[in-house]
Amino acid sequence: MAESENIVAETAEKIFADLADAQTINRDKKGEWKAPLWQALTDAGLPLSWVPEDCGGSGASLAEGFSVLSAAGRFAVAVPLAETMLAGWLLAQAKITSPGGEMTVVPASPKDRITVNADGSLSGRARGVPFAKVAKHFAVLASDAKGDFSVALVDAGKCRIETGLNLGGDPSDVVTLDKVQPVTIKPAPTGFDQARLMLMGGVARSLQIAGALESMLEISVRYSNERVAFEKKISKFQAVQHNLARLAGESAAALAAATSAADAIANATSFNDEVFLEAVAAKIRCSEAAEKGGGIAHQVHGAIGFTIEHILHRYSLRALAWRDDFGSESFWAVELGKLVAQRGADELWPLVASR
Amino acid sequence: MAESENIVAETAEKIFADLADAQTINRDKKGEWKAPLWQALTDAGLPLSWVPEDCGGSGASLAEGFSVLSAAGRFAVAVPLAETMLAGWLLAQAKITSPGGEMTVVPASPKDRITVNADGSLSGRARGVPFAKVAKHFAVLASDAKGDFSVALVDAGKCRIETGLNLGGDPSDVVTLDKVQPVTIKPAPTGFDQARLMLMGGVARSLQIAGALESMLEISVRYSNERVAFEKKISKFQAVQHNLARLAGESAAALAAATSAADAIANATSFNDEVFLEAVAAKIRCSEAAEKGGGIAHQVHGAIGFTIEHILHRYSLRALAWRDDFGSESFWAVELGKLVAQRGADELWPLVASR
Amino acid sequence: MTAALRFDPIRLPSECEQLRKEVRAFLAEEIAAGTFDPHKPNREDTDVPEFSRKVGARGWLGMTWPKKYGGHERSFLERYVVTEEMRVANAPTRRFFVADRQSGPVLLKYAPEHIKMEILPRICRGEICFAIGMSEPNSGSDLFAAKTRATKTDGGYLINGTKIWTSSAHIADYMIAIFRTSPPTKENRRHGLTQFLVKMKQPGIQVNPIAQITGQYEFNEVVFTDHFIPDDHVLGEIDGAWKQATSELAYERSGPERFLETYYVLTELVRAVGNNPDTRSAEGIGRLVAQVHTMRRMSVSVAGMLQAGKEPVVEASIVKDIGTIWEQQLPHRVRELAAFVEETATNRETLEKQLDFAIKTAPKLTIQGGTTEVLRGIIARGLGLR
Amino acid sequence: MTAALRFDPIRLPSECEQLRKEVRAFLAEEIAAGTFDPHKPNREDTDVPEFSRKVGARGWLGMTWPKKYGGHERSFLERYVVTEEMRVANAPTRRFFVADRQSGPVLLKYAPEHIKMEILPRICRGEICFAIGMSEPNSGSDLFAAKTRATKTDGGYLINGTKIWTSSAHIADYMIAIFRTSPPTKENRRHGLTQFLVKMKQPGIQVNPIAQITGQYEFNEVVFTDHFIPDDHVLGEIDGAWKQATSELAYERSGPERFLETYYVLTELVRAVGNNPDTRSAEGIGRLVAQVHTMRRMSVSVAGMLQAGKEPVVEASIVKDIGTIWEQQLPHRVRELAAFVEETATNRETLEKQLDFAIKTAPKLTIQGGTTEVLRGIIARGLGLR
Structure with a gap:
């Protein structure tokens, strides 16, 4: 990790440690921790990490932003940090200045489409939009009749929102745009399409899942070294040791896949098959x-982890919920399988061994 | 198990124990054990268990025959006992008298078809026919242009046989019939079709796999109680105990599925959806x-089980090979899934809970 | 065979078929009357006393028990049919299930006659609810580490300590619990625990519900402070509860509830996929159905062994081990298979809600009533490895 | 984080890209010349001495070693590229692979200078083959139970006993083995073993090939009877082999051979399925490719740590644990995905033959070079559980 990534990540880690401690949050039934956390993140410029300074952001690198998302995953943060970062990034693609406050991206599923109408208004329905209910603005990717993509900044208040909750208890809403006039709309850069947005979102979710797994490994190891059964620490049972070794393997695989994909995107000059493989493989794995x-x-x-009082569910259920955002692993596995098939058998290894 | 089943199964067990001991067979590189074993099985009337006395067989019940196949699985017997039993059963469906000697059934895959030509001769190609090379006769199920099925007794010498070996090292051959005149041909009973033959074969293979797993469990438990590592019997390591518990679970599931299917077929008055479920589920599970x-x-x-000298492969590789005969588990899973979908969601539970 | 396991194929006798029809008709009536919604799988969170009484009135509680205690002297296989039909219908069995499955049989075996006469008929009428007090904050899988004390006093015992993870304690009328009457001995660490019948809603018992990650309140913490239990509420041998615990496991561990807990998502998947599935969906459904069929045949087989008077502890543990792992994985497999179901599928919303609930339920299935690790230890012992 | 694992994303430097092109061109030439068949995965059974010499001549053996010993002072990442390209092409690496991966590094670290000067250049030229003598008939995973004795005699040691599962011993020129020079002590049961360089094809060594269930003869039993080893063939500390063993594991356990052993069936599946897969095939292939990509990125990451001078024993064990389980399951998953491939698919026969071989190979993958159980023990220790 480069020095600058370290600094940004450490800033984020510190804020989370101070204001988003899982145990504290878990006890706070009223959600009073949310406002101070968001304020601190905003003060540190983190929600607009990926927005250049001339678009109102803090102009951090892609790599720096990804390191923030890893940290957010390790704390299973339940504020729209990743979403606002993605929204700012999307707006910045079209050089649209980001407003302050919470944002999210629309659509959030590769199956949904938002359309630019002839009059410049936007229509469409997007399911499973994370934190839509909380967001002040939406960064919308929409396509017109010719299939050209535009990026739009939309006032959340002008959209219909059917609220829902994901597995982790965070907002996951249906957003309907019915001839909504955007605040701003500009053409997306050449070649930018919905797959790009979905894969950027997918890598964000991959990093968050990997971070959550790191924390699950840590708290599980700690618990096993504390909990006594049959007159010894359960960490001394070979069955528990081997289970935790498997958890370490899953955590390691997720970490490797997610950070590799983030690195690939951060250093890509074009969005080619190799970057596609990295992003998709991360989401699947x-x-x-x-x-x-x-x-x-x-x-x-055991039973304690199944209770609301324990913090485990904060990580475990969010990690499961994040699978569904920006295209499930089944969806992307099919897309990846099609790509591999189209390239042909003898082009599989060159794809895998590309970097 | 009924008393009569016990007697037949015990007869088979005794013959196998005397003449098909895995260790002895494994050391006999020339296959000199085969002829005496086959002779003893023939003397006991086992290859023609399912052939009524008036068709030259011993007229055992379906249930008795199934119990022989379980025993054959436990000994991973590498002679065409199951195949000859199936062939005799198929011939008996059309009241065709079984000849002596080894037989097998054609086709052995639900994807292959044998056709009855207008002149009464048979044509077609059947892959993966077990023990075709060894068989003197084939019991062939063939259909004519109208789709009506006939059963035929065919001289193996009149067919082209491309030899092959399955994973377990037993013959698995391609049989080609090119206008072959059968010894005898008679119409199959009304409603009898290739699925019936495949599922009867599939249940035979299920019983054999379950039997092989019983033996694998037994020899694995025994080995773990003998082998010492890190200064104790490996059976004392929790990881080994839990692995063997899982093997017991797989063995139990296979046994339950296979014997249930055999029981369902032995007691069926018609070949309905419930019997189909039993047979297919057994093959899949x-x-x-x-x-x-x-x-x-x-x-x-460990390493010892990977050597030719050890008997484990006799069971493990045959169990794997038997998956492929009479339709793989993927094939039947698709067929079962289609049936369930066609019946509809609310008819799934009544199907599952039918007996 | 040193490690022979038996799972003989049981054919349910013809009386079961008639009974199944009656149960289905009854459940259909209750669904039509709005007593419960079969598409809502939160049966454990629903307390419907009148449903329990109706089930009792039908003669479907205490089915295998002697008639003198209100039972019906029917077979384990008949009870099996009733249990699985209720389970698949997502009927609200919470109030009577524990009493019918476990507590009644314990009382039958260990309670004094006058208590049997008093309580068993009420279970059979669906009037009372039972809880089981085994786990404590520092003894989960290791039951014999229980510390809650039963101190001898005049005419009975005083109970002090805490039980935890006690399902339904907040609605229960009775609990069957183990308490420490003596310290463990050096030779036998399982010595010193005694089984008691506890009357709930009495002084000295405080029940604190524990919220689960599903949002339900099924578990409780039960705190005893000088709670008095009379002498005649001792069940079985003083200090000898360990002798009584294991033989009950076969009852508890092999029932249809050990593989059908998330079955509803399979039904809804079939509905969502429709009549003409592609190869992927068909194969997925086929494999899942093959599994549930096999599990059920194993479970029925164990019921047959119980009916034959056997104690198939290892076989029952195998059913629970592979059954709970199957029902734990099921919602994840169904989620995958549903990934390409059209939004227009009529039950998509139902399926999604069910998946949400089932995925949250999944972690507890391999923990409650004997963890995977404990079960595999029992199986290993049965195989002669321990 | 108490249990922090690092798998930093390594980008292979540009020199690797050029190197990869050279390796691919070389392998294509050799295939064209008929040296080996890339569709036949039985590389472990094929001994092609001239291929080894050609690889040596290209400078692809001893790549990371000092030039004075014939090495090329290139990076671990460059070596990685050569290794993975050879593996994926099913090149006949048997003759040089062990020497290049393990034996050379051991000699570099522990052999006297004159032996290094004598042997290492010959490894680099692809002239000699090494075997590793660790396991014995009664010590498999538990290396420190080895009993084969090295008895001190004039100017050296006399060896008596039996090694087993020794890959390539029947063609090897040398073996690096551990023998017992002293009994274990009460405090340290790992004490008393010493590492030796054994010259094969000498008096007192008998090699008995062991047939595998694949039909190959890769393993051997090696019986020593008063075999003499001179003093200067001791490698490292007398009685202290246990100190030397663990740090080598990272080299041995994280390479591409730990997840690519059955990779060829995936390539052939893609060929058999064709350009327009259905949802089932596409999803199956997509998931498998996501796995192999992830495994490779983990493995490359460990190579990067080795290059940086670290000893990532836990990370390497994780790579081998999940990598070998993946490559063990791969042929079974491919078999399923190929179930509906048309008979007319041109490579069906190739795929079926490969599947047969891969399925037979599968059981050994989680046993050789450190069993799953041993690896998980190492990982657990790294997590602070042991």
Whole structure:
């Protein structure tokens, strides 16, 4: 990790440690921790990490921003930090200045489409939009009749929002735009399409899942070294040791896949097949790890991990919920399989061994 | 198990124990054990268990025959006993008298078809026919242009046979019939079709796989109680105990699925959806158990189980090979899934809870 | 065979078929009357006393028990049919399930006659709810580490300590619990625990509900402070509860509830996929159905062994081990198979809600009533490894 | 984070890209010349001495070693590229692979200078083959139970006993083995073993090939009867082999051979499925490719740590643990995905033959070079559990 990434990540870590401690948050049934946390993040310029200074942001690098998302995953942060970062990044693609406050991106599923109408207004329906209810603005990617993509800044108040909750208890809403006039709309850069947005979101989620798994490993190891059964620490049972070794494997695989994908995007000159593989593989592998790894963490914890009072669910359920955002692992596995098939058998290894 | 089943199964067990001991066979590189074993099985009337006395057989019940196949699985017997039993059963459906000697059935895959030509001769190609090379006669199920099925007794010498070996090292051949005149041909009973033959074969293979898993469990438990590592019997390591518990689970599931299917067929008055479920589920579940269970048996044995000298491969590789005969588990899973979908969601539970 | 396991194929006798029809008709009536919604799988969170009484009135509680205690002297296989039909219908069985499955049989075996006469008929009428007090804050899988004390006093015992993870304690009328009457001995660390019948809603018992990650309140913490239990509420041998615990496991661990807990998502998947599935969906459904069929045949087989008077502890543990792992993975597999279901599928919303609930439920399935690790230890012992 | 694992994303430097092109061109030439068949995965059974010499001549053996010993002072990442390209092409690496991966580094670290000068250049030229003598008939995973004795005699040691599962011993020129020079002590049961360089094809060594279930003869039993080893063939500390063993594991356990052993069936599946896969095939292939990509990125990351001079024993163990399980399951998943491939698919026969071989190979992958159980123990220790 470069020095600058370290500094940004450490800033984020410190804020989370001070204001988003899982145990404290878990006890705070009223959500009073949210406002101070968001304020501190905003003061540090983190929500607009990926927005250049001339678009109102803090102009951090992609790599620096990704390191913030890893930290956010390790704390399973339940504020729209990743979403605002993605929204700012999307707006910046079209050189649209980001407003202050919470944002999210629309659409958040590769299956949904937002359309630019002839009069410049936007229509469409987007499901599973994270934190839509909380967001003041939406960064919208929309396409017109010719299939050209535009990026728009939209006032959340002008959209219809059907609220919902994901597995982790965070907002996951249906957003309907019915001839909504955007605040600003500009053409997306050449070649930018919905897959790009989905994969950027997917890598964000991969980093968050990997971070959550790191924390699940840590708290599971700690618990196993404290909990006594049959007159010894459960960490001394070979079955528990091997379960935790498997959790370490899942956590490691998720971490490797997610950070590799982030690194690939941060250093890509074009969005080619190799970057596509990195991004998609991360989403698939991290999603698989969320199920397997989270399952082990719960098994090690026993009944206590199944209670609201314990913090485990903050990580385990969010990691599972994040699988669904920006295209599930099944969706992307099919896309990746199609790409591999189209390239042909003898072009598979060159793709895998590209870097 | 009824008394009569016990007697037939015990007869088979005794013959296998005397003449098909895995260790003895494994050392006999020339296959000199085969002729005496086959002779003893023939003397006991086992190859023609399912052939009524008036068709030259011993007229055992379906249930008795199934119990022989379980025993054959436990000894991983490498002579065409199951195949000759199936062939005799098929011929008996059309009241065709079974000749003596080894037989097998054609086709052995739901994807292959044998056709009755206008002149009464048979044409077609059947892959993966077990023990075709060894068989003197084939019991052939063929259909004519109208789709009506006939059963035929065919001289193996009149067919072209491309030899092959399955994973377990037993013959698995391609049989081509090019206008072959059968010895005898008669119409199959009304409603009898290729699925019936495949599922009867599939249940035979399920019982054999379950039997092989029983033996794998037994020899793995025994080995773990003998082998010492890190100064104790490996059976004392929790990881080994839990692995063997999982093997017991796979073995139990295979046994339950296979014997239930056999029982369902033995007591069926018609070949309805419920019997189809039993037969197909057995093939699917036993095939899955062959992979998982066999993998554990090998893991417990370590390097020794990977050698030709050790008997483990006799069970593990045959169990894997048997997955492929009479339709793989993927094939039947698709067929079962289609049936369930066609019946509809609310008819799933009544199907599952039918007996 | 040194490690022979038996799972003989049981054919349910014809009386079961008639009974199944009656149960289905009854459940259909109750669904039509709005007593419960079969598409809502939160049965454990629903307390419907009148439903319990109706089930009792039908003769479907205490089915295998002697008639003199209100039972019906029917077979374990008949009870099996009733249990699985209720489970698959997502019927609200919470109020009577524990009493019918476990507590009644314990009382039958260990309670004094006058208590049996008093309590068993009320269970059979669906009037009372039972809880089981085993785990404590520092003894989960290791039951014999229980510390809650039962101190001998005049005419009975005084109970002090805390039980935890006690399902339904907040609505229960009774609890069957183990308490420490003596310290463990050097030779036998399982010595010193005694089984008691506890009357709930009495002085000295405080029940604190524990919220689960599903949002339900199924578990409780139960705190005893000088709670008095009379002598005749001792069940079985003083200090000898460990002898009584294991033989009950076969009852508890092999029932349809050990593999059908998340079954509803499979039904809804079939509905969502429709009549003409592609190869991916068909294969996925086929494999899942093959599994549930196999699990059920194993479970029925164990019920047959119980009916035959056997104690198939290892077989029951195998059913729970592979059954709970299957029902734990099921919602994840269904989620994958549903990934390409059209938004227009009529039950998509139902399926999604069910998946949400089932995925949250999943972690507890391999923990409650004997963890995977404990079960595999029992199986390993049965195989002669321990 | 108490249990922090690092898998930093390594970008292979540009020199690797050029190197990869050279390796691919070389392998294509050799395939064209008929030296080996890339569709036949039985590389472990094929001994092609001239191929080894050609690889040596290209400078691809001993790549990271000092030039004075014939090495090339290139990076671990460059070596990685050569290794993975050879592996994926099913090149016949048997003759040089062990020497290049393990034996050379051991000699570099522990052999006297004159032995290094004598042997290492010959490894680099691809002239000699090494075997590793660790396991014995009664010590598999538990290396420190080895009993084969090295008895001090005039000017050296006399060796008596048996090594087993020794890959390539029947073609090897040398073996690096551990023998017992003293009994274990009460305090340290790992004490008393010494590492030796054994010259094969000498009196007192008998090699008995062991047939594998794949039909190959890769393993051997090696029986020593008063075999003499001179003093200068001791490698490292007398009685202290246990100190030397663990740090080498990272080299041995994280390479591309730990997840690519059955990779060829994935390539052939893609060929068999064709350009227009259905959802089932596409999803299956996509998930498998995501796995192999992730494994490779983890493995490359460990190579980067080695290059940086670290000893990532836990990370390497994780790579081998999940990598070998993946490559063990791969042929079974491919078999399933190929279930509906048309008979007319041109490579169906190739795929079926490969599947047969890969399925037979699969059981050994989680046993050789450190079993799953041993690896998980190492990982658990790294997590602070042991």
